Amino acid sequence: MIRLACILALVALAMLFPLVASLSGRTAILFSFVGMPALGLALACYGYARWRAGAFRLSHSSDPS
DSSP, X not given: XXXXXXXXXXXXXXXXXXXXXXXXXXXXXXXXXIIHHHHHHHHHHHXXXXXXXXXXXXXXXXXXX
């Protein structure tokens, strides 16, 4: 799941490079409809994977013994 999040984040970055190179309406639409949803899905996949791994539980003890 984290690999999927990384791939989606790379897709979002790939959509950002044409936007930075050419600030036109076509690249803005490309980033808006492809890059931002890919970034949102990447964050959701990463958060879900971390939640499944137990990163957000409050019952963690800092005492290792």
